[in-house]
Amino acid sequence: MVSIVFTGGGSAGHVTPNIALMDAAVARGWRVQYFGSAEGIERTMLKDSGISYYAVSVGKLRRYFSLENLFDPLRLLLGVWQAYALLGRLKPNLVFSKGGFVAVPVVVGAWLRRIPVISHESDVTPGLANRICSPFCRRICITFEETKAYLPPSKVILTGTPVRSEILEGDARKGRDFLGFNDSKPILLVFGGSLGAAKINDLVERVVGALLVDFQVVHVVGRDNIYSGRDRPGYVRKEFISEEFGDVLAAASIVVSRAGANSLYEFFVIGKPHLLIPLPLAASRGDQLENAGLFKAKGFSHVLLEEDLTDDSFLDAVSALQADTPVLRQRLLEFPRQHSINLIIGEIEQNLR
Structure with missing residues (x-):
C-alpha cells in the first residue's frame, strides 16, 4: 500500500490544501499520516479527521529579535531527530510538505532517510520555510506562474493550489x-x-x-x-x-x-x-x-x-x-485554472520510492 506523510502548519493556509489532497489520497486507498506541532492549528483542524497525527518539536523561524531565538535551533534539531525516527518506523513512500515552520524538521528528516519530498508554495514569493526546504525537495509545486522566478527551474511545476470540494x-x-x-x-x-x-x-x-x-x-x-x-x-x-x-x-x-x-x-x-x-x-x-x-x-x-x-x-x-x-x-473567468489535485497526485505517483 502506498504510504504518504503530509506536513505543514502554523496557519489554516498551510493545512487546508493538505486536507484536499489527503481526501484524494485516501480515496485511492493510500495510507496517510500527518506530522505537525504539538499545539498548532493543524492539530486542531485534523483532530476529527481520522488521520494518524504525529507531533514533532519545532523552532519558529522569527525575523525579529527574541530570546526564544536562542533555543529554537535546539528545538529544530530535536524535531529533525524525532521526524527521522518516526519516518524510519512508518516507512512512507513520500513526504508532501505544505510549508510553515513545522515542515522544516520533517523535510530534513525525510532527506536524511532518502525519502522523496514534494513541497508546495502558495504565495507569489516563497516563504522562509519553503526556501530552507527547497534544496531537500525533489519537486516544488507552485500556485502562480510568477513564482518560477524565485525557485530552481528544474524542480518547479505549476499546479495551482488544491481546493477543498x-x-x-x-x-x-x-x-x-x-x-x-x-x-x-x-x-x-x-x-x-x-x-x-x-x-x-x-x-x-x-x-x-x-x-x-x-x-x-x-x-x-x-x-x-x-x-x-x-x-x-x-x-x-x-x-x-x-x-x-x-x-x-x-x-x-x-x-x-x-x-x-x-x-x-x-x-x-x-x-x-x-x-x-x-x-x-x-x-x-x-x-x-x-x-x-x-x-x-x-x-x-x-x-x-x-x-x-x-x-x-x-x-x-x-x-x-x-x-x-x-x-x-x-x-x-480569464484566470487560468489548474486541475490542482490531479496534477499534484500525478507528481506524487511519479516520485514514489
Whole structure:
C-alpha cells in the first residue's frame, strides 16, 4: 500500500490544501499520516479527521529579535531527530510538505532517510520555510506562474493550489439558510483568516450600521475573538466557519479578506469579487502585499492598504467593489485554472520510492 506523510502548519493556509489532497489520497486507498506541532492549528483542524497525527518539536523561524531565538535551533534539531525516527518506523513512500515552520524538521528528516519530498508554495514569493526546504525537495509545486522566478527551474511545476470540494461545490441557498439570511439584500462576507484580524474586526463593529443599509453582513472574527456587541437583524458574527464555509462563500455577493494566497486562489477559482486588505509589512514578511499588488495590477482584485484603512475609506471601497462586481466576475473567468489535485497526485505517483 502506498504510504504518504503530509506536513505543514502554523496557519489554516498551510493545512487546508493538505486536507484536499489527503481526501484524494485516501480515496485511492493510500495510507496517510500527518506530522505537525504539538499545539498548532493543524492539530486542531485534523483532530476529527481520522488521520494518524504525529507531533514533532519545532523552532519558529522569527525575523525579529527574541530570546526564544536562542533555543529554537535546539528545538529544530530535536524535531529533525524525532521526524527521522518516526519516518524510519512508518516507512512512507513520500513526504508532501505544505510549508510553515513545522515542515522544516520533517523535510530534513525525510532527506536524511532518502525519502522523496514534494513541497508546495502558495504565495507569489516563497516563504522562509519553503526556501530552507527547497534544496531537500525533489519537486516544488507552485500556485502562480510568477513564482518560477524565485525557485530552481528544474524542480518547479505549476499546479495551482488544491481546493477543498466544499468550496468548489458550495450551495448559496444552504449558505443563506445557515446564516438565517434571505434574498432581500446582497450578502457581504468579511473575514481575516483563521486567526482573525483585530483592526478589521474593530472597524466592522463601528460601521456595521452603515453596511446594513445595503447588505446583509456575515463577519468571521477568528477563533477566541469575542466581541461585546450583539448581533442584529441582517448581521451575523461567527468565530470560525468550518464545514459550512463553502456554502457561505457561495452565498456571498462580495468578500472582504486579508490577502493570503489560498483564499485568493479560492476567490479566483470560484469567480468571487473581493476586496483585499493585506497584512502590513510590520506584521508579516510582505507576502500579502505582494499577492495583492500583483493581482490588483492584473485587474482581478480590489485592494485597500491597512495604512489607508478608515471607516470612510472602508465604506467607499466596499461600495466601489459592489459597483464593479459585474466587470470583476467577467474578468475572473480569464484566470487560468489548474486541475490542482490531479496534477499534484500525478507528481506524487511519479516520485514514489
